[in-house]
Amino acid sequence: MKTLSKLLLVTLLSVTLAFGLNNTAQAATVHTVQSGETMWKIAVKYQVGVSELIEANSAIKNPNSIYPGQKITIPTDKAGSSYEEQVVQLVNQERAKVGLKPLKSNWEVARVARYKSQDMIDKNYFSHTSPTYGSPFDMMKKFGITYSTAGENIAAGQATPKEVVNAWMNSDGHRKNILSSQFTEIGVGYAKGGNYGHYWTQMFISN
Template identity: 60%
Template sequence: MKYIKLHLYTRHKPPLTDKNTDEVVKLHLKRTIAAIVSACMLTITASAQSTYTVKSGDTLWKIASKHQVGLSELIAANPQIKNISLIYPGQKITIPAQPSTTAFEDEVIRLVNNERAKRGLMKLTKNWELSRVARYKSQDMANKHYFSHTSPTYGSPFTMMQNFGIRFSAAGENIAMGQRTPQEVMNAWMNSAGHRANILSPVYNQIGVGMAKNSAGVVFWTQEFIKSP
């Protein structure tokens, strides 16, 4: 069986961004802890990991951003680090591998931008952090046997984005289940007026795509769209 669903964009007040405030520090720690728990459930096959040597001025946050991996995944891959606020030059850090699904996800983004280009619309920029959110959402649907925009783990798409630190002034989500290839899932979305409206919306400027399989091999797809604030 193959299914598709969409969530049209809505507008939200962007979350706090001043990392120096106590409120934001506490919120970030809460989100990090939650994401670490979630990372334990992420079962997408990945290629080989690599090692990075810490340089002067590095923090785990900077290293994670540089290598386009989530902070929680970086922490989980380095259990030898007892204090995540304390790393030193010369220390070896394990960098988690990119999931093997990345090529399929990137192909969906390419197909999206092809459709937009045909209509003279601005190309959407890939946001790796948004793709990470989309991947978690797809894996959550696969693991917990549901097909909905509202996750029992993360809540609504907008709550999930905010809890993963994504800032936006408008956002939307398309999901699909059962399609085996990027072209197949794009055909399904483009043949649905609501999903096509998200893909071709002039409002958005960034995109993330994530896919995952359940134990039966059924593929789940998530597209996340945002307008950066």
């Protein structure tokens, strides 16, 4: 059976389109609260969103009041995170081939990208414009991401990091985003499910 796949990209520079939380069970880590810690500090330490941390600990009635010795569940998606990290590595390998500096992985941007990939599954669409969050640029701002330049690549149907990076690199517009000297940071979000089986989002920024 032929595998369906799609690619889409957008950059703030051109503002043109070129067509070219994961549904699986999540593992969890348990953290013991130390003196002086807050939910926000714990979220930053483990590179997760505060809202996800609170959701994973719904038994805690007042998230603003936690105490030393208390057990906090840290939500993690090791399989998805591994895929996302591999995409970043492959992107930086491509950049190195042409003498570009590597992009720094930004977990906060990756969190936004992950939400975007999952949103495409949940709302059954494939587009840069989300019915939930709006444009990629609006979405980043809603999540508190600041930038001077930003861009997004999305894809669906590719089953592995290598497949999706190869697909992006074989598309002129997507390759330009990956090999742009203007971007300095990247966040990758992967989600499994939906009509195409695998959804990928790359978000690029510079400040």
